[in-house]
Amino acid sequence: MHGFANPARFLRIARWLTPLLLVSGLLIAGAALAYGLLLAPADRLMGDTVRIMYIHVPAAWLGMGGWTTIAIASLVELVWRHPLASIAARAAAVPGAVFTAICLVTGSIWGRPTWGTWWVWDGRLTSMLVLLLLYFAYIALAGAAQKDMAAGTGGSRVTAIFGLLGAVNVPIINRSVVWWNSLHQPPSITMGQSAIDPAFLWPLLAATLGFSLLFGGVVLARMRALLADIQAEARLRRKAVSAEIGAEFRADQGADILSVSSDRL
Amino acid sequence: MNAAGSTTGSQALKPKHQRLVLLAIALVVLIGAGLLAAWALRNQASYFYVPSDIASNPPEAGRAIRLGGMVQEGSLQREADGVSIRFLVGDGAATVPVRFTGIVPDLFVEGSGVVAEGSMTRDGTFSATNLLAKHDENYMPRELQDMSDMQAKQVVAEAE
Structure with missing residues (x-):
């Protein structure tokens, strides 16, 4: 892992890995969605509404995967002080929040014709909404911590601790339909068993793979952007400091000349 | 240190x-x-009561609750007014009779899950003001819908 501690080495790998992940993700997710939306059969009860699943399930998986990424990166940051960890955590927050929002919106659209309601406060829906709110809080906190860091008064330690705290919600989302009676159905895919017919399952798995690759590509691209930001800021600061030192030096010289001349007088 | x-x-x-x-x-x-x-939270966070909960611990009449379970096969009856229905909701151990007036969701059929919002009446019937269909975890294409579950599983097994 410490092989990647060097940002220069990370950037070298990320330079070719980012477009690879983005393009392969777009191709696989696009093909899976085209197949799922146009060619896959309709469900015996839900009819065409079942097709929302090909977006909803990968979005839910990545919404939770995003926070899992944040939690692991936060742990690595707090224990090993890995220089890229806080950047990875911050890079995963916005895409994770977007996928969580997509999951909530598509779930709501599916719920109206299937259940007969847009929204209910059952365990699964509520815990997923809590995840979205946690993302908003994390993004706000990370932004504030970054300003603190720029001012030299603090770090991203608080953000990392919040990332670990929020991880408690992820297993709760996963288990909510098992622990509590809920309107949302229990898991269809458990430990190598699937209650989803193969005709639906294969496009679903392909869409999940494609969106996951896309997610990885976006996270890498955002990490590169954040690193570039930090580099640019450091360069500007160096420039400002050297300009300041130069000004002080000239002022000192001027004062010396003045004092010398006043001595002479 | x-x-x-x-x-x-x-x-x-x-x-x-x-x-x-x-x-x-x-x-x-x-x-x-x-x-x-x-x-x-395991009790408070549940979205609905199942019929066994109602049998073992009957809620007072008129209190707003949700009742969830399976619509018993063969229990669905339409009343003379044409818009009211009666059916039994069961969970394998107990059943509760339910009465509802209004439009039911598309997925509301005998043998599938339902969540009814409403309250118990004095005669032991659940008076529902709203019905939500509960989808189960099984997803199956239309082509397999006319077969029994056993036949469908065989077709799926052969396809694999």
């Missing part, structure tokens, strides 16, 4: 390992707290 560690040598923990132990303890405590909270 660090200064002492450097003089005593290998016995003291490195700062990295100190942080790891501290965080591991914090995580165990955190997960424990989360699990305890979830466990304490």
Whole structure:
């Protein structure tokens, strides 16, 4: 892992890995969605509404995967002080929040014709909404911590601790339909068993793979952007400091000349 | 502590390992707290009562509750007014008769799950003001819908 501690080495790998992940993700997710939306059969009860699943399930998986990424990166940051960890955590927050929002919106659209309601406060829906709110809080906190860091008064330690705290919600989302009676159905895919017919399952798995690759590509691209930001800021600061030192030096010289001349007088 | 560690040598923990132990303890405590909270919520956080809950602990008449379970096969009856229906909701152990007036969701059929919002009446019937269809975890194409579950499973098994 410490092989990647060097940002220069990370950037070298990320330079070719980012477009690879983005393009392969777009191709696989696009093909899976085209197949799922146009060619896959309709469900015996839900009819065409079942097709929302090909977006909803990968979005839910990545919404939770995003926070899992944040939690692991936060742990690595707090224990090993890995220089890229806080950047990875911050890079995963916005895409994770977007996928969580997509999951909530598509779930709501599916719920109206299937259940007969847009929204209910059952365990699964509520815990997923809590995840979205946690993302908003994390993004706000990370932004504030970054300003603190720029001012030299603090770090991203608080953000990392919040990332670990929020991880408690992820297993709760996963288990909510098992622990509590809920309107949302229990898991269809458990430990190598699937209650989803193969005709639906294969496009679903392909869409999940494609969106996951896309997610990885976006996270890498955002990490590169954040690193570039930090580099640019450091360069500007160096420039400002050297300009300041130069000004002080000239002022000192001027004062010396003045004092010398006043001595002479 | 660090200064002492450097003089005593290998016995003291490195700062990295100190942080790891501290965080591991914090995580165990955190997960424990989360699990305890979830466990304490196990009754309150449920979205509906099942018929057994109502049989063992009958709610007072008129209190707004939700009742969830399976619509018993062959129990669905339409009343003379044409818009009211009666059916039995069961969970394998107990059943509760339900009366509802209005439009039912598309997925509301005998043998599938339902969540009814409403209240118990004095005669032991659940008077529903709203019905939500509960989708189960099974997804199956239309081509297989006319077959029985056994036949459908065979077709799927052969296809694999």
